[in-house]
Amino acid sequence: MTLDAAMISTLSGWLDATDIDGLELSGPQGSLRLVRGKIASQPLAHPQAQGASVVTAQSVGVFLDRCPLASEPAATVGDQVAAGALIGCLRVGPLLLPVRAPSDGVVAERLQNPGQSVGFGAPLFRLEALLPGEAS
Amino acid sequence: MIEILSSGALATVQDLGRHGALGLGVGVSGAMDGMALAAGNILLGNDDGAAAIEIPVFPFVVRFGRGSAFAITGANVVARLNGSPIEAWWAHEAVMGDILEIGPPEPSPWRAARAYLSISGGIAVEPVLGSRSTQLRGAFGGHLGRQLRKGDRLPLAPTGGPPRLDCGLVPPALAMPLEIDGLPVVRALPAAEHDRFAPASLAAFWSEPWKITSHSDRYGYRFAGPVLEPLAPMELRSHGIVPGVIQVPHGGQPIVQMRDAQPSGGYPKVATVIEADLWRLGQAPIGSRVRFLKVDWEEAVEALDRNEAWLGQVRRLVGLRRLQERAA
Structure with a gap:
């Protein structure tokens, strides 16, 4: 996808029609960040720069520790999780974006309270690698 | 397949x-x-x-x-x-x-x-x-x-x-939660024969909890609650009905017509569940209780607009997400 002026205008229009505060797009040609109410131009932090053991927010949103209908958290401290497992959600209006474990590990710490609004790149969980012999 | x-x-x-x-x-x-x-x-x-x-x-x-x-x-x-x-x-x-x-x-x-x-x-x-x-x-x-x-x-x-x-x-x-006293609420408009029921029955209809009986399915929900008495016996010719119509047959226990309702019926109609809330009632489990809340035409139309607005917001955000994924 190429980001031309028309596309940016379309995206801005959609953003304006929602209650979300910002939107990031990145592709081979570069990155775009749209923020409600201001003009912003800054390089985007690369998510991997945060370190492999910290799971960061890949979007702005409200952090949730479970899907809204679930009675139990998706993952609690001490849980062993497989790569790709859903461990939380980011709510953007009615939309839920996944927070997934980037690798096999144990949930060592939850770094945000459920219901907390977070920005792009905010740390959400700390995962520890499995010790040898722990894998089940 | x-x-x-x-x-x-x-x-x-x-x-x-x-x-x-x-x-x-x-x-x-x-x-x-x-x-x-x-x-x-x-x-x-x-x-x-x-x-x-x-x-x-x-x-x-x-x-x-x-x-x-x-x-x-x-x-x-x-x-x-x-x-x-x-x-x-x-x-x-x-x-x-x-x-x-x-x-x-x-x-x-x-x-x-x-x-x-x-x-x-x-x-x-x-x-x-x-x-x-x-x-x-x-x-x-x-x-x-x-x-x-x-x-x-x-x-x-x-x-x-x-x-x-x-x-x-x-x-x-x-x-878009809708509850009164912890019970799910469906909104309804008074229907043609509403005013031909006894005032005490109408008061009960709009304020008491109504239990969805086991005789409820896609055709209609039969409710149990206070007996709804007409002011005088009513005999009507069959007329067109739509999902949401709340009929009161002899016996005074209401039936809400649901999606598989037949297109005509002859029982007196006390009210009609608004189109915007049919999904709420459609999800209410057998054995659970609901309340009927009286609204007017403008409120019914506004409720439909709110449903549409919610779906519109979902469509926009999912569309944005799709663009984001494509760009990534």
Whole structure:
């Protein structure tokens, strides 16, 4: 996808029609960040720069520790999780974006309270690698 | 193709309904929870009204005959794909041969009875009178005009829709809650014979909890509560009715006509559940209690606008997400 002026205008229009505060797009040609109410131009932090053991927010949103209908958290401290497992959600209006474990590990710490609004790149969980012999 | 592996009891193919055929004596049918059906379709990039499977009895098990994105909306069911738990109200991906088991609803902040299995591209049964909904009374539409059975194979659209997006939705019941004294509320308009019921009966109708009896299904919900007495006996000729109409037969216990209602009836009508709240009632489980809240025409139209606005916001955000994924 190429980001031309028309596309940016379309995206801005959609953003304006929602209650979300910002939107990031990145592709081979570069990155775009749209923020409600201001003009912003800054390089985007690369998510991997945060370190492999910290799971960061890949979007702005409200952090949730479970899907809204679930009675139990998706993952609690001490849980062993497989790569790709859903461990939380980011709510953007009615939309839920996944927070997934980037690798096999144990949930060592939850770094945000459920219901907390977070920005792009905010740390959400700390995962520890499995010790040898722990894998089940 | 998807194949039904469980008994399939009472499960049917439904879309948003067969509108415009009441004059031919053909009822509307369609999903009891049209919001869940539309939301599942939007998650998958389908048209809002693509046909899905409505599932009121669990477990319900299918095998995917080809790879496909799918979503389960409606009740907060426990679902497993090849044995691994997956979330309801979320878009997932199956490959050919995968087995999806949809178990009964779990306790959740929203008590709901029916789940919807939407598939990328939709269930591709032949439309009849402009709809793929199962018309049980007439035995046409949907899959062979009947409830699904073990061994049924349902055709899928040949190419399916866009690639799966890894995202889910907050169900509209949580985004637009409606309760009084902890009971689910459905809003209703007074109907033609409303004022011909005794004032005490009307007061009870609009203020007491009403229990959904076991004589409730897609045709209609029979309620139990205070006896509603007319001021004088009423004998009416049969007239056209629509889903939502609340009839009061002899005996004084109301019946709400639901999606498979016949298009005419002759019982006195005390009220009509507004179109915007039919999905709320369509999800209320047998044995649960609801309250009826009196609204006026403007409020009824506004409620419909709010449903549309919610779906519109979901469509925009899912569309944005799709652009983001494409750009990444």
